Amino acid sequence: MKKILFLFIAASAILFASCGSDDKKEDPPVSSTQGKWEPTTIQLVKIAPLYTLDYPHTESCPKDYLEFTAASSAVFFRHETANCTVTEYANAFQQSGNNVSLNVLGYQINGTITAQTETSMEIQSDISAYIPIIKAQFPEYEQYLSLLEGGTVKLSFVKK
Template sequence: MKKYLFLSIITFGFLFSCGSSDDSKKEEVQTSQGEWVPQQIQLIKIVPVYTVAYPHTAGCTKDFLQLSTDNTAKFFHYEGRSCEETEYENAFQRSGNNVSLNIMSYQISGTITTETETNMVIESDISEYVPLIKAMFPEYEQYLSVLEGGTVKLSLNKK
């Protein structure tokens, strides 16, 4: 069950598209373009509380985020025995290092804290995910108060 909780946090935590019109931000977009594979999820409450490898479905293509030159993004998720592909479009908007998600009518905000040509880290306050977790995983509601004030940190590597 923990795997599904973390998978949901991550799946909803990085569906995004880049947007920019000035030259300094174009360099940022050029760094971000391409396919990004989620590698690690870390829950932090003062110190890292839990670190786990992103739960890609065994035997399937690894999930990835595709950032395009036209400022759009798609997230590709693979699951099940047949490795069924689910494609999510335009679920995330970017303004500088700030990101805003609209997932199932839930607004989630985060910040890109690291961005190089090969690595990107997106951090969000765990409170951003509370309404979504309550809706999708009501059995975890009793544990959410323990994580209050914590951070979700997602690391992605460029393919």
């Protein structure tokens, strides 16, 4: 189980994913998306929540964040290494209503915003969206992927 949790920590540090659906929700207001959004927690759900962990920001560095540059897109700022090098991922997040599309390291991940207020946002994705990038970035964990089948990942953000 620890290997699976490490897999999620490592994958989520690289990824922002969102998937799922909720046809009953209205489109989130565009004005509430503007600004900087900091990822706070990652939750693995399979029937019931299995595990919630803090988002793995690089220790002693500014926290990673999404900065919305337009009504429906954002740049992701990732602080890496001991000297806090910033890597910018342009077009990392595209939003159309509740639907979200992410381009992470060349992998397309689609999903849904499941909850949003002026100060918090929750994005849910099917774990299957992560499989290609996990296989490429963390091949040693490929044997554990079948255990996660049918699960979802819930990523929570707060507005900075």
